[in-house]
Amino acid sequence: MSDILRLEHLSRHFAGVAAIADVSLAVAEGSISSLIGPNGAGKSTLFNLITGYLRPSEGTITFRGHRIDGLSTTRIARAGVARAFQIARPFPEISVRENVRIGALFGRDGERDVAATTEAALELTGLVEFATRPAGELTVGHLRHLELARAIAARPHLLLADEPCAGLNPAETEAVVEVLREVRRRGVTVLLVEHDMTAVMSVSDHVFVLDAGVLIAEGAPALIAADPKVIAAYLGTPEAA
Amino acid sequence: MLAIQTIADGLVLGGLYALAAVGFSLIFGVMGVVNLSHGALVMVGAYLAWSFWQAAGIDPLLAIPLVMVVLFGFGYVYQRGLIQLAVDRSSLMSSMLVTFGVALMLRNVLVLVFSPDLHSITPSYSGAPIVLGGVVFDPLRVAALTASLVLLGALAFVLRATRVGRIIRATAQQELAARLCGVNARHVYGLTFGVSAAFAGASGAILGIVIPFAPPSEALWTLNAFVVVTLGGVGSPSGALLGGLLLGVISTATSQVIGPSFPNAMMFAILVLMLMLRPAGLLGNAFARSR
Amino acid sequence: MLRAAIHAQRWWLLASVLLLAASAAVPFVLMPFEVRVGQLILLSTGLALAWTLLGGFAGYWSFGHTAFIGLGAFAAGLLETGILRGTGWWGFLAGLSFGCAVCALVALAVAWPILRLRGIYFAIAMLGVAQVLAELNNNVDALGGSVGVVMPRLATFGLRPEGLFYYLLLAATAVTMLIAFCVRHGRIGQGLAALREDEDTARMLGVPTERYKIVMFVASAALTAVFGIIYAHSLGYITASSVYRIDFSLNMIVYNLLGGIGTLAGPVIGSAIMVVLTQVVLGRFLSVHMFFTGLLLVALVLLAPKGILGLRWRGGRGAR
Numbered sequence: 001m002s003d004i005l006r007l008e009h010l011s012r013h014f015a016g017v018a019a020i021a022d023v024s025l026a027v028a029e030g031s032i033s034s035l036i037g038p039n040g041a042g043k044s045t046l047f048n049l050i051t052g053y054l055r056p057s058e059g060t061i062t063f064r065g066h067r068i069d070g071l072s073t074t075r076i077a078r079a080g081v082a083r084a085f086q087i088a089r090p091f092p093e094i095s096v097r098e099n100v101r102i103g104a105l106f107g108r109d110g111e112r113d114v115a116a117t118t119e120a121a122l123e124l125t126g127l128v129e130f131a132t133r134p135a136g137e138l139t140v141g142h143l144r145h146l147e148l149a150r151a152i153a154a155r156p157h158l159l160l161a162d163e164p165c166a167g168l169n170p171a172e173t174e175a176v177v178e179v180l181r182e183v184r185r186r187g188v189t190v191l192l193v194e195h196d197m198t199a200v201m202s203v204s205d206h207v208f209v210l211d212a213g214v215l216i217a218e219g220a221p222a223l224i225a226a227d228p229k230v231i232a233a234y235l236g237t238p239e240a241a
Numbered sequence: 242m243l244a245i246q247t248i249a250d251g252l253v254l255g256g257l258y259a260l261a262a263v264g265f266s267l268i269f270g271v272m273g274v275v276n277l278s279h280g281a282l283v284m285v286g287a288y289l290a291w292s293f294w295q296a297a298g299i300d301p302l303l304a305i306p307l308v309m310v311v312l313f314g315f316g317y318v319y320q321r322g323l324i325q326l327a328v329d330r331s332s333l334m335s336s337m338l339v340t341f342g343v344a345l346m347l348r349n350v351l352v353l354v355f356s357p358d359l360h361s362i363t364p365s366y367s368g369a370p371i372v373l374g375g376v377v378f379d380p381l382r383v384a385a386l387t388a389s390l391v392l393l394g395a396l397a398f399v400l401r402a403t404r405v406g407r408i409i410r411a412t413a414q415q416e417l418a419a420r421l422c423g424v425n426a427r428h429v430y431g432l433t434f435g436v437s438a439a440f441a442g443a444s445g446a447i448l449g450i451v452i453p454f455a456p457p458s459e460a461l462w463t464l465n466a467f468v469v470v471t472l473g474g475v476g477s478p479s480g481a482l483l484g485g486l487l488l489g490v491i492s493t494a495t496s497q498v499i500g501p502s503f504p505n506a507m508m509f510a511i512l513v514l515m516l517m518l519r520p521a522g523l524l525g526n527a528f529a530r531s532r
Numbered sequence: 533m534l535r536a537a538i539h540a541q542r543w544w545l546l547a548s549v550l551l552l553a554a555s556a557a558v559p560f561v562l563m564p565f566e567v568r569v570g571q572l573i574l575l576s577t578g579l580a581l582a583w584t585l586l587g588g589f590a591g592y593w594s595f596g597h598t599a600f601i602g603l604g605a606f607a608a609g610l611l612e613t614g615i616l617r618g619t620g621w622w623g624f625l626a627g628l629s630f631g632c633a634v635c636a637l638v639a640l641a642v643a644w645p646i647l648r649l650r651g652i653y654f655a656i657a658m659l660g661v662a663q664v665l666a667e668l669n670n671n672v673d674a675l676g677g678s679v680g681v682v683m684p685r686l687a688t689f690g691l692r693p694e695g696l697f698y699y700l701l702l703a704a705t706a707v708t709m710l711i712a713f714c715v716r717h718g719r720i721g722q723g724l725a726a727l728r729e730d731e732d733t734a735r736m737l738g739v740p741t742e743r744y745k746i747v748m749f750v751a752s753a754a755l756t757a758v759f760g761i762i763y764a765h766s767l768g769y770i771t772a773s774s775v776y777r778i779d780f781s782l783n784m785i786v787y788n789l790l791g792g793i794g795t796l797a798g799p800v801i802g803s804a805i806m807v808v809l810t811q812v813v814l815g816r817f818l819s820v821h822m823f824f825t826g827l828l829l830v831a832l833v834l835l836a837p838k839g840i841l842g843l844r845w846r847g848g849r850g851a852r
Binding site for chain 1: 533719722723725726729730732733734735736737738739740741
């Protein structure tokens with residue numbers, strides 16, 4: 001299996017402080033990988049770098065063999081990187097279906113089969129019954145699904161999910177996890193940032209651990225859970241979320 | 242020598258601009274409202290002063306307190322009755338549209354009552370020019386400037402040192418906290434707007450002596466205030482003074498260097514350029530949230 | 533995508549075509565005064581539509597669109613009288629193209645910096661732009677603003693003058709409506725809707741926001757110029773103060789707010805109602821038009837911000 005995303009010696013400074021310091025990692029194609037770490041570790045910054053919202057201070061980002069660091073967010077989105085935000089950002093006045101449609105229209109492969117892609121994304125995330133409602137009316141749980149649906153509709157090769165389970169109860173968490181599994185089944189690679197250890201352990205093929213901008217460990221979930229460095233940094237076990 | 246004269250003229254004019262802008266600045270700083278009817282209020286002040294002068298021969302500078310009282314009342318009612326409703330919709334655009342509408346309503350009223358022709362107020366002490374160290378000063382403008390500076394100083398004093406002023410500033414900074422301390426925020430906003438309108442009117446009365454005015458000038462004075470705030474910063478009389486003085490000098494310099502009919506064009510150009518290039522203003526505390 | 537929209541909207545399209553056909557008959561059927569009212573409705577509708585390409589669709593509300601009316605009018609007028617010295621219809625077409633080109637270029641030149649401003653700041657900046665252009669036009673002698681420009685007369689092909697301008701405006705309005713329809717129901721329209729709601733998120737979803745904004749700004753400027761140029765010819769003689777008018781800017785906003793901002797039918801409904809109200813109902817009270825329009829703006833903002841179309845759909849989804 002090849003690497004769909006490769007970060008090499010990636011660094012990002014803000015006024016002298018290194019938010020990300022010399023991070024190198026590779027995400028295998030077709031996998032679900034998780035990025036974990038204490039608050040302030042730099043996980044969101046890493047996502048911002050990958051999607052082009054921020055430029056790296058040093059290092060490179062390679063996606064499917066091509067350098068994407070320095071490209072605009074629009075170009076990177078077109079190349080097949082989609083992001084579902086932690087705090088949902090729906091377009092409140094337009095319907096759920098139209099929200100998802102925007103994802104389909106402006107993602108990878110633009111105008112091809114827009115209607116079909118939109119419906120598929122709505123079905124996958126269980127939003128068909130809400131499709132005609134204005135997005136502003138949805139509950140938080142459903143808004144998370146909308147974020148995912150919009151990202152999925154963009155036909156990405158890589159889906160970046162930013163804490164999709166945050167604030168959800170166990171049943172809702174399981175629903176989101178199921179969506180991610182189905183997404184992987186359809187050939188999309190998933191990289192998610194998550195604090196919910198149950199979700200992380202149950203769904204991930206590979207885990208990256210970030211602390212203070214540095215990659216301190218990576219590997220299979222079971223190994224990571226037992227790694228003393230990780231325990232020390234995170235002070236967490238699989239039960240403590 | 243010409244340069245010094247130009248600068249001196251600019252500073253004198255700038256003091257007037259500062260007073261004409263301070264009300265606008267206060268409203269934006271305290272309530273976040275862009276009052277597009279500000280210039281119209283300035284004009285109302287000018288026409289009120291003109292009316293007192295025409296009807297009873299009252300000197301405009303003496304009429305200022307009367308003008309201020311009338312406009313304070315109008316401003317208070319205007320804010321609580323209309324602008325607050327727009328602000329309640331929590332959209333800056335709403336309050337801007339409402340004030341835009343009111344501006345044009347006031348303009349139309351002024352045209353109907355006073356005709357669209359240029360007016361000016363020419364009080365009797367137009368006297369001989371004052372010469373100081375080779376620089377010529379028009380006594381009328383000096384009187385106007387003095388009145389402006391006195392009023393600016395009074396406003397600064399009220400805001401800094403009186404209870405009302407402190408309440409206004411507190412509400413501006415933290416409305417919810419102020420309300421929790423028992424402040425009636427709506428009333429405070431009404432007062433603030435009343436003060437703003439009063440100063441706008443006062444500036445109109447003063448400007449009426451110096452610059453001929455007509456109802457369409459209202460747009461000019463609104464945009465003037467906007468430029469002053471962009472140059473000098475939001476919310477404080479000192480910021481208005483800085484911005485006003487700068488604008489005054491730029492005005493007179495433009496008049497000298499490019500031509501007497503171009504200061505307005507230059508002012509609008511500065512507005513557009515500042516907004517496009519450095520909306521936070523020269524000191525960084527103007528329209529920082531514009532992007 | 534457009535084909536699907538045409539199918540979905542086919543009844544409205546049919547109604548529009550019928551309306552167009554009926555409108556074409558107006559100069560032969562109605563009295564001159566009524567034809568002039570019709571002219572005014574068409575001019576207002578066209579301007580409102582041109583404004584809403586940027587305002588309603590992209591969410592950038594310009595308070596200074598009269599800039600393009602004035603700039604277009606003077607560019608065309610100066611070309612036609614100064615260089616072409618009349619020459620009838622060819623001159624008119626040359627003037628029209630030149631005026632549009634000038635406005636498009638000016639818009640393009642300021643687009644990138646000015647479109648970085650959001651909301652009220654963009655509105656004020658455009659107000660400033662309009663004032664700058666008005667002042668320059670008025671005070672630079674070569675641009676003839678204070679002296680004025682006499683627009684060349686056009687051969688009328690046997691029609692009465694008001695009929696001629698009626699048809700010019702009808703054609704321009706029809707074209708503008710077509711463009712607005714294609715924008716609204718095409719891919720760009722969807723992207724603009726997203727942009728209007730949340731520009732940053734739209735950009736991150738891949739919507740080419742900068743490109744779309746600039747395109748709409750330039751298109752809006754050029755189309756506004758078209759109507760400004762036709763208007764100038766119908767006036768016959770223009771000065772800076774007759775074509776750079778703040779109430780033009782105000783009206784474009786009010787027509788849209790009244791009818792329903794962000795829609796296609798909104799500007800049409802809003803202009804028709806406003807023109808009938810001011811010309812017919814308040815016809816004898818010319819001197820209070822500005823007051824009335826300002827009052828209406830205040831009332832709309834406070835009571836019915838979604839306009840007439842919005843009132844119909846109140847309680848359900850937004851009228852988009």
